Amino acid sequence: MFNDFFKKMMGSKGDNSRDVAKKRLKFALIYDKLEVSDDTLNNLHRDIVEVISRYFEIDQEAFKLDIRRSDELSALIVNTPILSAKHRNGRADV
């Protein structure tokens, strides 16, 4: 009431904590939903290595799989050194 009035006069009130709460909440929920279990990540890792290995000789030890998140989007980042390309006839008729 009058407290609010004085606060307004003094201009002490800056941020609106409700808006902050809503923003934080929305991000928290987005992150929660993107959370991937270790099992899923391991399976994905195995499958990707398998697919890439059909086309390239890769350093499986150095293969890296990561999920990176920023405010706007999430990215799946795969990083692998390629040792050599497999030749077409290397796999075609198998």
Place this chain on the structure above:
Amino acid sequence: MTTELTTEINMRCDLEGRIIVITSGKGGVGKTTATASIGAALALEGKRVVVVDMDIGLRNLDVVMGLENRIIFNIVDAVKGKCKLRQASVKDRRIDNLYLIPASQSDNKDVLNPREMTDFSGELRKEFDYVLMDCPAGIERGFENSVAAADEAIVICAPEVSSVRDADRIIGLLYSRSITPKLVVNRIVPEMVERGDMLNHLDVVDVLSIELIGLVPMDDQVVVSTNTGTPLVLQKKSPAGEAFCRIARRIDGMTDLPIEVPRTDQRLWKKIAGKFGFGK
């Protein structure tokens, strides 16, 4: 008396009771108070109601309802067949048709499993119009047991970040069990909402995007009624009690009953201040 009884039995034959789980994920947002109050309000509407405390090992619904001195059997005894359903149901002496099945205090949640609960629910449905399950906090066995037999769910959520986040998780789990939950926003402090220091109900509905069934203001009377073990809905001038009564009516079919938004009480001099443009 006899005719009354037969009509009641006839009525109950063609209508099975509804099992509603009251849940929140997070603890301390008012599940137990909501269960006790909605249960009492439905009974005041003339329905046969049982409220079931599913928080095995940490029972509390009995003290909130003031029935703690009359417990003989509990939910575990009833489910395991150690007693009859009627023996485990403690009758409220102030409100007709209101019963409590207390939790067991000496067991832990693993003593029951969802399958046993589903089997037991048939008996509950035959005996009562409404079965309200007071779900424990968390998403483990206690939650599974409470949800197993439920047809419907009410999610209680306080307008704060942690509570809304947990509610979102619970809503996801309910959907995966083909239950479409309804939302109660509890513990609203209108002064803080007006000041912009608390999420308002629209924010919460926006984030959770499920159907709203009631808004309950923060109310000192909740503590008073828990202190004394008297039903909140019997307290005069309890804003929370009134809100729970309206929720009960909406559950019971009055779907067009408008949802009132809790507001600060507009005192005269504040109104005058408002007129001069510095009320807010």
